[in-house]
Amino acid sequence: MTAIPQVGSGVAAPFVFATAQYESGDWDSAPLVPANVIDAIARYTTIAVAPQGIIVPLASEEVFRSPLLYLTGHLPVRFTPKESEVMAAYVQRGGLLFIDDHNHDIDGPFHQSVVEEIRRIFGVMTKLPNNHELYRSFFKFENGPPATSHELNGWGDNLVHEHLQAILRNHRIGVLYSNKDYSSEWSYHPDNKRFLSVDNTRFAVNLVVYALTR
């Protein structure tokens, strides 16, 4: 695990991509996503970025060091009281929690359980409008969130999910929830990115830029 850089040392600390580790479910179902997102950040931006992501226990206050926290899984999830407490504080303090359903279907076990948990901790999510600044914070996505190949191939619920859902705090996204299965879409070794005609991790750059600048 890479050591979390210390801030306030006078030198701009590089951005470190953090994956949330929670007690229930399978938090590590998409192990290659962090490397791929880091690759995209390095490829398209001048943001100083750590070459390796970190895994942060959700019940730990270490999450407060990361402006963006990635959480995914297939299995039903129930956050512990401590995890719930830290998540609420994290969003309250300005962090962006990005939760992606690795199942990509509306009624999957992760979706059902995590939406309940989000409602319990943060309240009811709203649809994020497709002209939200998240979709133009770096790359422009005119039609909102980019569709994944899993959606287009009719897997999961055979739907293209038109919107992402979010919990907004002070007009800023605190929790961003996706059941488009970006975790599957981005879970490949970055070296294989050269085989894609269009890099499908570009939306991850928008996420990071939004988390760092808004």
Next chain:
Amino acid sequence: MRVNQSTAGVVQQVQRQLTLISYGRAVAFGLATAVVASFVSNLLLPLAFTSQPDYLGLVAGTLGSLAGIAVGIFSRRRDGVVTRTRASLWLEERFPSMQFALATLTEFDANRTREISEDARLRLVEAVGSLQVSAPLRRSAIRQLRVPVLLAVPLLIFSEQLQILAMRLVYRNSAVSEIRFSVGADSVAANSRALTNWRVRVVPPAYSALEARNLDDAGQVAALVGSHIDVSGADSELPTAIVRSTVDSVASATLAVARNGASWRAGLSMPASPAEVRFALSSANRQLLLEPRADSIPVVHLHFPVRDSVLRESKGVVALDATANDDLGLAIVNFELIVTSGEGERFTAKTVVFGAQRLSGEHDRKWQASFILDTMKLLAGDIVHMRAVARDRHPDAAHEPGASETRTFRIARLGEYDSVAVEPAPPPEVQKSLMSQRMLLILTEKLAARRTSITKDVLIAESRKLASDQVKLRKAIGSLVFQRFEGEDSGEHAHSADDGHDHGVTMDQGKLVPTLATGAPMTDGEGGESPIVAINKPLLEAFNAMWDAASSLEIAEPKAAISHMKLALAAIERARGAERIYLRGKPPVVIVDIGKVRLAGKDTGQVNSRAPREAFSPRDAARESRLLAAALLLTRDVEAGRDSLALLRLESIAEAPRLAAALNDALAVVRRGGDVTAVLIRARRLLGTGVRSDSLNGWRGR
């Protein structure tokens, strides 16, 4: 009174001559400057233009001309206007004895307002006397014109060579071939000379069914090999004609030219290789290039059967379907079968032709046929080769027919596997045990049911036989248990409780008992069962129940064995249905090389040194020289340049077809009277490997 007439005429003559010398100097300097400036422009302009516009040559010429005019004007102005006073002073300088009397007289004559006395004028006229100016003028002309003329004449003589030199330097240093000139319509005006306006009649061979053609004043003839070519001219005298092959090293031959009334005519057949016919009459000569077109063989495709195959039996009907096309017309199409039999070194082959159709010159044909395998008496291992054949109307029997690709059917040999054999995998060990135990149970139940109806000896024999099978099955189960415990295939007979190492189980009167207290691998830290024990526990139960069943069967008590056997069966089924735990592997650790992603790594961008391209081969070099010479010739004599290009094209057809095609385009442009620069550049680039450079320093990335 004026200066006397003879003296005035001399001064005028000197004035005129000096003016002429001045103009001569200016012209000579201007011409020399123009040639030099053109040379320099030809050298430097390509360096200034990244893309080479077509008008570059014109620009170079214009620059040279402007420079020449400028230098001429400058030279002329530098000499100044030769007035009478200057002419007088020039004479005074050559004849000091006049003591400026002539200058004074001329000045007074020019300025009539100033009058002098008649005596003074007479003294001055007397002082001038008679003048002989031719020698000084000649010396002056030689002295003043010597340098500019010596400079201009050689430059003018060698201006063309200087242009070639400039182009060569540019080509070598810039790897760009530029030949810039334009052929204007006015420059295509035909020369009025002998051997013009001849007529060429081409009569193709009869089998081709092509019509005869008349070509007026053609310099090149492309026709089918064997065509009769008849050339007739209107010249009153008979020209000589020599035929020379441009490809083969065959000696030239004289072509007979005969008189035909008031004109002449010569006839020959189109040879198989390109040739040149050179006609000469007094000082004029003209070429006729012969470009033979070969009769292509028919193109045949066999569409069915689609692919080769192996047949188990020689049965059935094989349908054949083919198409053929030919440039001049098809004569016969058919199918060919070649049947080969035998093996090793003893092979026999027979050819069968069938499905033949005689055609009357169609260009395209589609035909079908079929043959019956049953009637061919094929044996195992025989091979049938099938192909379609088409012959065009060429009369020569040696003319190659067109044939399709060959399909092959082979009759499989006995015992030969012509399909993929998949061996079924054996059932898993637990499944096998399950089936075996169920079978043993059924047999035991039957034996128990027959117990009263059979003799004791039979009962004992059959019961012991079942006991033996039960023991074998027990050992198999035991082997499975030991394998799972220790990862090795070892039966209970190879281990004992006191053999010095821990097996995880111990033998107790033939039965297996797990040693949970000491078996660290089988227990977790909290004393519960490990997954391995959990899976193997039913197998241990089965093993022990089988022990009891075998013991009962050994003493001919099948009824007593049934309950143990049922226990064993149930235990095996439990083992089969036990929960499996799949352990996920360690997730991969990927560390992104940020520098590499941002293309800021350690790569220096220095690649291996680049080797200059190979120089032209001697043949290509010769072609290049001829192409350049022909290109320059086009600027002076369009017809001669066109002939040179046509000859070069003809000679290149065989060895450099792409160059020949480019030259053909150039010739088309020349005939139209357009700008051939682009096509000639393209032609030159097709020579050899294209860009040439003596060193990398001169390479400019173009």
